[in-house]
Amino acid sequence: MSCVAADLRFRQVRQHRHGPLIAWRRGMDGSTPPLRMTTATRPTLTPLLLAVLALLSSFTPLSIDMYLPALPVIAIDLKGSPGDIQLTLSVFMVAFGAGQIFYGPAGDRFGRRPVILGGLVIYVVASAGCAFAAEAGHLIALRFLQGLAACGGVVLARTMVRDLAEKDQAARAMSLMLACTSIAPMLAPLLGGQVLWFAGWRAIFWLLAAIGIVGFAVAWFQLPETLRPEYRQPLVIGHVLKRFGELLRHRAFMGYAFAASFQFAALFSFISGSPFVFIERYGIAPREYGFVFGGMVVFMTIGSLLNARFVRQLGAGSILRWAVLVPAVAGTTAAILGWIEARYGTIGLWPFLACFAAQIATISLIGPNATAMALQRYPHMAGTASSLMGVLTFGMGAAFGAVVGQTFDGTIAPMTFSMAVAGMLCLLSHRLLVKER
Secondary structure (H helix, E strand, C coil): CHHHHCCCCCCCCCECCCCCEEECCCCCCCCCCCCEEECCECCCCCHHHHHHHHHHHCHHHHHHHCCHHHHHHHHHHCCCCHHHHHHHHHHHHHHHHHHHHHHHHHHHHHCHHHHHHHHHHHHHHHHHHHHCCCCHHHHHHHHHHHHHHHHHHHHHHHHHHHHHCCHHHHHHHHHHHHHHHCHHHHHHHHHHHHHHHHHCCHHHHHHHHHHHHHHHHHHHHHCCCCCCHHHCCCCCHHHHHHHHHHHHCCHHHHHHHHHHHHHHHHHHHHHHHHHHHHHHHCCCCHHHHHHHHHHHHHHHHHHHHHHHHHHHHHCHHHHHHHHCHHHHHHHHHHHHHHHHHHHHCCCCCHHHHHHHHHHHHCHHHHHHHHHHHHHCCCHHHHHHHHHHHHHHHHHHHHHHHHHHHHHCCCCCHHHHHHHHHHHHHHHHHHHHHCCCC
C-alpha cells in the first residue's frame, strides 16, 4: 500500500446528480457492514481503494507463481509427465480467460462488488480442493475451477479503475496498481519454495485458500460499488454477443487488445518453461528458483513505476508506440541465442536473463497503456470490453504456454522461440491495427 500512497494523489470528489455515494450504515449490533451506494456522489480512486484493487489483482500471480518451484516435485508425486503438470498452468489460464466472458457482462449487470465477492468464495473452495488432488487429472480439473474463480477480481479491478478515471489518468492508476501487484510474483515463488521445503507442495494450496479468505474479508469491508446505475446493462445473451461483436469490429480496440495479449503470451511462455529450464537444464535448486524469478519481476516493477511517472507528460499512446519494439528485439535475440545453444552447446544463462529482463520489463509499459487506450471509448460497457481483453490475453497466454510445455526437449530453445514469436506479433498487431496520430 505504501507504493500507492507515495505516488497517487488524492482527487477531489466531484458531485454528480445521478452518481453513486459511498455511505456507511450501522447495524443493530453496532457493526459496520460493507460499503453501499446512494445517488449523490461518485466514489474516488483513493490510495486505499487502489491498494484493495491491487490485492484483488494479485490472485492471478499468486495462483500461478507460488507453486512454480514445486512443478517438478508435483510431477513426481502425482506420477505425471512435465507436459501433464504444465497443463495445470495452461488450463488455469484457459479458465481465467473464459471466465471473463461471464464476469465482465455480469459486472455490468449486477455491479462490480457482488460479482467479485462470489468469485472469491469459489476461489477458496477450489484452492482447498487442489490440496487434496490425488492425481494429475484431479489437479488439472481443480486448477480449471480455480482459474474461473480468480478472474473475477482481476477483470473487474481494471473495470473499476476505468469507472473512476479516464485515459492517461487510468493508465497511471493501472501502472501503480501493477507496481503493487508485482510484489506478488516477486515474493510468491520465494514463499512457495520455502513452503515446499518445510511442508510440501500441498501446503502451498492451503496457503492460497487462506489468502482467498483474507481477500474476501478485505473486499467485504473496503470495496465500494463503482458502477453508476445508468450504466447497468441487461444480462441477455443476445445483448452480450452484440457488445462483443461491436468490440471485435473496432480496429483500434483489437490492435490494443492484441498488443497486450501477445506481450502476456511472451510472459506466460517464460512462466511455463522457466521452472523446468532453470531447475533441470541449469541445475538451479527449487528454493533458489524463486530468487531468479523474483529478479525478473523487479524489472517489471521498475517499468510500472516509470510508466506511472511519465505517462502524464508523454501520454499512454506515445509510450506504447515505442514500448512494443522492445519485446520484438529482445525476444528475437533470445531465440537466436537459444538456437545457438541447442545446436552448439551451452552458452550460459546470463545472456538469456538479460533478454528476459528487457522483455518482461515492457509488460508494465504495454499492458496498462494498451488497456487504458482500449477501454476509453466504452464507458457504458467497460466490463464487457475488459472481459474481451482478458479472454484474448489469457487465451493467448494459455496457448503459448501449452506449446512450450508440449515441445519442451530439455533445452531453452522452445521457450525462447515462443517468446520471440509473441514479441513480433505484439509489434505487428499494434503497427497494423492502431491508427497512429
